[in-house]
Each structure stands twice: as structure tokens, then as C-alpha cells.
Amino acid sequence: MANLSVFVPILLALFIKEGEPVRCWTCSSDQNPLCNDPFLAGRSDNSSLIRLENCDSNAGTTYPYLASTKSVCKKMKKYINGQLIVSRGCTWKHQDDYSTSCPRASNRPNEITSFCETCEYDGCNGAATVSKTITLLAAPITLLLFK
Template sequence: MARFALIVPVVLFAFFAHDADAVRCWTCSSDLNPLCNDPFLVSQSENSYLFRLENCDATSAVSYPYLTSSISACKKQKKFVHGALVISRGCTWKRKDDYTNTCPSTSTSANEVTSFCETCDYDGCNGAAAISKTIALVLAPLGLLLFK
């Protein structure tokens, strides 16, 4: 029984942990694809072929010049362009020592006003709200209690 109690947390950690490979982010914009809007439900859409997960490190040399001190991340941004709400999802770059989920500062014109911008660092995290980390935090102690 003690072995089983040790295996459960290890399996949970392996299931919810992600490796340090390049992050892959959903890439779309609601002004070009209305299905990119909220709620963003790729798996439930019959048009899921219209979405793709982009490897953020594939275009790193072009996108961000300070690669030695940066990491790739996913971004979800809501902004008003000429008064219309546009939701965009894609890749961005952050300093390695930036542990916040705020976007790096971006310049906007008078015609664009950002109302929300958030970053995350695991595959597909800029899609629908993910609860996998919450589930892991709840299940790990629960598993330890059940198999004590």
C-alpha cells in the first residue's frame, strides 16, 4: 500500500508537468476568423482545422532579438481597433526572470486600445480557460489522503 501511495503523486506530476521544449500557442485573430472570439472552443468546433498551434521558437530570430535573456510564451490580447473588439492569440517573448502573466509593453496607436493582455507558458494555454493546474493541485493532496 505504501508503494501505491508513492506512485500516485509521481504519476500525477508526470501527467501535469510539461517539459522545457518550445511552447506551442494558438494563433488567430477574431477580425480575420470569428471563431477565434471568446469562448474559444477548438475541440468542440467542427471547423477545428482552421486553427493551428504555432511553434513559438520557430520564428524566434525574426521576432525577438534578445534571445539569450528571453523565453517564448503564449499571449491572449483583447483590444479595441477603431471601436471594434478584436481578440488575438499568438506567441510573444518575455524576459526569463519575468514570472508575471502580464504582456510585455507594446506600443499602441490612437486607433488601438488594449483592454486585456495575458501570457502563459505551456502548450495551448492561450485558448479556453484551462483548469488542469487547479485539478492537479486538488488531486495530489486528495490522492495522498486516500492512499495513506
């Protein structure tokens, strides 16, 4: 049974897909109220209004300096002229940046950023979900507890 505890992390590592582009929800609550919180992307009545965008699809032409960066999803809450705007979309960070903080956000005179967070797996900037990291850590621990 001890061999199983060594084998499980190796198996999990095989399922981690490095190098594939991340797909993020892309919308803004000032243009689409369905983008606001709570975010209900799975509802059938808004499936054509809110979409998952392949963040790397235009990166080479739009951002040619991004050779040492990776695409990540972003969720931002910003007050513009006193109105709360929730936006979701793609952004880029340095390859070795594993934090959840956003790249430096510039505030314009009438804008105040109240929240900004990044994540690195498909659809993670939508509704609150269980983190993949927690899930990956919980699987081997659960196997060890129930052996």
C-alpha cells in the first residue's frame, strides 16, 4: 500500500496540462448585467451572451513581447464614477509569477479598483469553485486516510 502513495502523485502529474492556453470568461457588467456577481455562466439563457475565450488566440499579434509570460484569467471589481463594474477576462503575467494578484492596475481619475485576482485554469474567473490545488492535494491525503 505504500507504493500507492508514491504512484498517485505521479498519476496526477500526468493529468496536469502545462502549455495549453487557458480559457477565461470574458464580459463586463456595464455591457452585460449577467457578468455581475453572482456569476451564472451555466444558465441556458445567457450561453450566447457570455463566452469562454481562448486567451492565447491573439497573443502573438496583439502582444508580441509576451515570450516570457503566460496567459491567466482575471476578475476585477472597479468603481467608475461611483458605479461598480465587474469585469472578467484574460491578462498576462510573468512565467514565474504564481501569485493571484493582478499585474499592476492603473487607476484613472474616476476609477478605483476594489478587487482584482488572477487564476490559471479554464473558467476559474467565474463563480466560486473549489481550487484545483486543493483538489489535487486532497486526493492523495484521502487515499492515505482510507488505506
